[in-house]
Amino acid sequence: MTRKSPADLRSARWFSKDDLRSFGHRSRMMQMGYSEEEFRDRPMIGILNTWSELNTCHSHFRDRVQDVKRGVLMAGGIGVEMPALSVDESNTKPTSMLYRNLLAMETEEMIRSHPLDGVVLMGGCDKTTPGLVLGAISAGVPLIYLPAGPMLRGNYAGKILGSGSDAWKYWDERRAGNISDEEWQGVQGGIARSAGTCMTMGTASTMTAIADAMGITLPGASSIPAVDSGHQRMSADCGRRIVDMVWEDLTPDRIITAAACRNAAIVAMATGCSTNAVVHLIAMARRAGHDLTLDDLDALGRETPLIANVRPAGKDYLMEDFYYAGGLRALMKQLEERLDTSCMTVTGRTLGENLAGAEVYNTDVIRPLSNPVYKEGSLAVLRGNLCPDGAVIKPAACDPKYYLHEGPALVFDSYPEMKAAVDDEDLDVTPDTVMVLRNAGPQGGPGFPEWGMLPIPKALIKQGYRDMLRISDARMSGTSYGACVLHVAPESYIGGPLALLRSGDVVRLDLAARRLDMLVDEDELARRRAAWTAPERRFERGYGHMFSRHVTQADQGCDFDFLQTDFGRAAGEPDIF
Structure with missing residues (x-):
């Protein structure tokens, strides 16, 4: 392998030349107490x-x-x-x-x-x-x-706590009235140590x-x-x-x-x-x-x-x-x-x-391929008339009964609307209901927030339910779990099909077929699409303004379009400064 010489260093452009610019660079390094031999070559x-x-x-x-x-x-x-x-x-x-x-x-x-x-x-x-x-x-x-x-690892009252995951669990129990203020405070102080x-x-x-x-x-x-x-x-x-x-x-x-x-x-x-x-x-x-x-x-x-x-x-x-x-x-x-x-x-x-030489010391923590926790990987990608550009679900972290599910949609247009509704004990919701949150994607959120693990309605929590099918164009925390379909693309805020869904429409998830669909005929969808109007933009200035105009959709990685590889590499720029 050919090794660089000191003259080949990128920093040599700053420190090694006999010109006024390099003089300035060297003198300012010396201003901070460095001697030239510490930073040159x-x-x-x-x-x-x-x-x-x-x-x-x-x-x-x-x-x-x-x-x-x-x-x-x-x-x-x-x-x-x-x-x-x-x-x-x-x-x-x-x-x-x-x-x-x-x-x-x-x-x-x-x-x-x-x-x-x-x-x-x-x-x-x-x-x-x-x-x-x-x-x-x-x-x-x-x-x-x-x-x-x-x-x-977290700890409270002899129980091992996992950040995020146990916060969701204990919050549901608190909403159901099953744990006291003292226990809630104990979890709060013990979950991140x-x-x-x-x-x-x-x-x-x-x-x-x-x-x-x-x-x-x-x-x-x-x-x-x-x-x-x-x-x-x-x-x-x-x-x-x-x-x-x-x-x-x-x-x-x-x-x-x-x-x-x-x-x-x-x-x-x-x-x-x-x-x-x-x-x-x-x-x-x-x-x-x-x-x-x-x-x-x-x-x-x-x-x-x-x-x-x-x-x-x-x-x-x-x-x-x-x-x-x-x-x-x-x-x-x-x-x-x-x-x-x-x-x-x-x-x-x-x-x-x-x-070479790596070993497993506990085969229940790191399982052999012959005894996996789950026979497939942790993620699955869905397609369908609700998500033509894709959506994501984590099958290993949800109840298998939702792998094939049909139910009526309950649609929310904003996080505050959804948050208020789930605490209404008279909310018209059943275990088969499919909760939907939209306008929470890269542009709609704004910024693609982690709102995708929608809270279980209090009415269902009090009946003992702890999971239900939920769909959104948002993300969710990696510490979350449950039957949550996420990253629906294209997002509703820019007119994706999720924007056309209405409460009461039947939604069907078929994990084996990797399908997510709303059971609404095409003529009705066409009428809804013609009536849809784009919401006002979230940002009018600053970084948010740039973000909302240049961020790509979830299936494209949410990078800025002008930062993709077609725009070149930075460190190889000609020496023009």
Whole structure:
């Protein structure tokens, strides 16, 4: 392998020339106390840190960045921390998904405009993984992803709690009057006990597992709990390794191949992944120039068994248990015959080489292929006259009785309307009713919020029901569960068929046939379509204005149309500045 020389470094354009511009760059580095030998002829590593005091998942990143810097320094580079937009899931309204593409743009532009030879991407909370990776793919410099890691398992009154999943469960019990204020407060204080992301197989752990399987983390890095000392060592290892990647010119296009994206999709299905994985995987693959589709994902879902017995798709365990059982390397070892093990990874070795020696230490947490949690993967893609461009359901996380279901629709045009109705104990609803929320997609939400796990009406909760068929053009939290059809495309806000559905229309779901239809004749639908009028736009200024005009639909990954690969790569720009 041909290694770069110092003159080949991207940062040399800033620091190595004998001209006035480089004089200015060097003098300003010296202004911060650096001597020239510290930054000249050494790889400059950008450490993109999504820490903030409102991002609970990343509260340990203030310390971890020092571990990364230590590793960079040991390998002979210089590490510079650069704050990146912290799109936290816990406190961002209306949804962090609105800002995923803003983080991607910021990442791409920070790399493009600064003297960075490689980057360590520090993320983990749901949208930070795809946001950082999307931008870094387009920038094209060597990258390594550092996952935040899951928090410790929750605990209250001797019960193990899973973030998100148990919140939904206990909230239903509270609405039914089955738990006291004291118990509710106890759950609130015990469900999130440390730094780190949700410890269920929600969107955060799904996306870091995808990054791991794609080959852009150190092997197994996605499984390490946030507060484990191994996480500190992994952070320092990231710093050391990225310096070597710069000298090796190991760029994202050599790692994020079509085969690597397929590997990531297979692993996602086997983990019981969040439905959000569909949107982010398609976007990431397409940024790398690979046309991954909903149908590709459905085909992989049909043939990939779910083998991670981790909530919410699994029944018993959490991410801490998954780590002790061998983590993602062990799960991938079980899938080895289904993966392309020749794919290159950030280690400079192939995926197959990285999996050598991996073992499963608990076969109930990480099941063998012969004894899966669910015989197919965790996601299925539906088509039909309600969703001609696709919709997504998580069969492993809902009651099988809804796999074939017909019932009358109960349609809500907004989240506030739906929220008020479900608490009405006189609501005209039965267990066969199909609840529908529309105007909650990428443009309608705005931003594609996680409203898709519609609350069970109080009238049904008090009768003992805890699931029903629900349909929306929204997303749902990866920690959620139930018979929820999501990501209906095209969305109702732009005139998709969901906009034509009326309360009382019969809706039919046939999971085996992958169909979702409203049983309304075409002449009636044509009349409704002719009478439909577009709602007013949500945004008149700023980033929201840009978002609403350029975001693609759910089946296309919700990326901005002007950030797709046809618009070129950032880091290869001519030296014109």
